Amino acid sequence: MSESTGLRARKKERTRDAIGDAAVTLFLERGFDHVSVNDVAAAAEVSKPTLFRYFPTKEDLVLHRFADHQGEAARVVRDRESGIEPVTALHQYFRAGLDRYDPVTGLSDHPEVVAFHRMVFATPSLAARLTRYQIEDEEALAEALGAGIRARLLAAQVLAVQRVLARTNWQKIADGRTAREVHPEAVSEADQAFDRLR
Known part of the structure; x- marks a missing residue:
């Protein structure tokens, strides 16, 4: 693996973690049904399409901790x-x-x-x-x-x-x-x- 490939992989992992952490924080504060995917994207400072590249469904934003x-x-x-x-x-x-x-x-x-x-x-x-x-x-x-x-x-x-x-x-x-x-x-x-x- 080249240095740039390794750097890209680490950046993707950090982005995934940031989105997941933002989602769980919002869901715990407001409740799962009271937070939209747009809310999570805004909190994680990513676009909605970027969010869906990492997490195909709203449920996956929570359950990635189990998926790990x-x-x-x-x-x-x-x-x-x-x-x-x-x-x-x-x-x-x-x-x-x-x-x-x-x-x-x-x-x-x-x-x-x-x-x-x-x-x-x-x-x-x-x-x-x-x-x-x-x-x-x-x-x-x-x-x-x-x-x-x-x-x-x-x-x-x-x-x-x-x-x-x-x-x-x-x-x-x-x-x-x-x-x-x-x-x-x-x-x-x-x-x-x-x-x-x-």
């Missing part, structure tokens, strides 16, 4: 060390996320993260778009696990378990508990859930 994790489960399975079962690798990865208080695990009490999840879960168009991401993740994980119905069923079960665990963690925090208070329960529930998957 797309295919993660499949990567964990493909990149696992020799001799480690796929479910074990996925369990270890989820546990490591809990220990980092990764927002994807639902175990983050940062006010913006809690508000962000509340907005996603409470906005039908965002929840529907998130389901599409989850189906794509399921297909990628099934492919990484191998062919056939067994791989498809296991992929669906693993991602359902992760989704339920994350939503449960988020709900406990949304109800007023801290991430540190919830952490031991979150670890125990993750261990139980992944043990059942095995």
